[in-house]
Amino acid sequence: MQLLHSAASPFVRKVMVTLHETGQMDDVEIVNVKTTPVAPNPALISANPLGKIPALMRTNGPTLYDSRVICRFLNDRAKAELYPESRIWDTLTLEATGDAIMDAAVLIVYEERFRTPENVSMDWIEGQWAKVSRALDALGTRWMSHLQGRMDMGHIAVGCALGYLDYRHEARSWRTGRDTLSDWYAEFAQRPSMIATMPSG
Structure with a gap:
């Protein structure tokens, strides 16, 4: 493959x-x-x-x-059981939340990179960041018990999403007011799989 x-x-x-x-x-x-x-x-x-x-x-x-x-x-x-049947809908929803954060964060990058300066829409950028912010708040208030359980695809999606925020949107300081989520990510980011796949370019 x-x-x-x-x-x-x-x-x-x-x-x-x-x-x-x-x-x-x-x-x-x-x-x-x-x-x-x-x-x-x-x-x-x-x-x-x-x-x-x-x-x-x-x-x-x-x-x-x-x-x-x-x-x-x-x-x-x-046969890795990253989509456990016992909590499949929670796992899929958490994966979708991580993916949505990535999607909005990438669209901000595209808006700034591929439009001429006079055509960049700050309203669009802030609208995308609002999606990210709401999703981060939801992770902290609704999903920490899941994230602190056995790793599944939801964990991987959220971990990669938060890593991308550090990589492309560090100035936004997503950790502010989200200590529990920040602590979770600090530990998750130390997994060998995360260290081996640090973004570049």
Whole structure:
């Protein structure tokens, strides 16, 4: 299998952490791809018509794309129990919350990077950050008991989301007023899978 990859993407990191946690790194060739929303890589488009990473090219089936699809596939392949049936809806909702934080945080970066300065919308940027802030508050008030339990895909998604906030939005100081969530992330970030997948670029 080949994973179309960019080290800066939080969604790619989520897949990479899953590969590490499930012991499948040796089964996948990492293929670095340079792509942007306005100039997608032709090789990436041939694998994923949406032109987005990550994309997992399989030898015995169509390419998988969207990190949730890829992570679910990798979990089933390894029988890793990152989607425990006993709390499946909580796990999926927590994963969706982490993914939504990533999505809003990436859109802020795109707004600033791919628009001309006169066309950047601060209202749009602040609207996206408001989504992030509400999600962080929800994690702290509704989800800490889950996050402090046995690791599942919800933990991985949230960990990668918080790592991306540190990477691209450090000035926003997401930890302020969220000590419990901050303490949880400080411990989670020390997992070997997280250390091995620190973003760059």
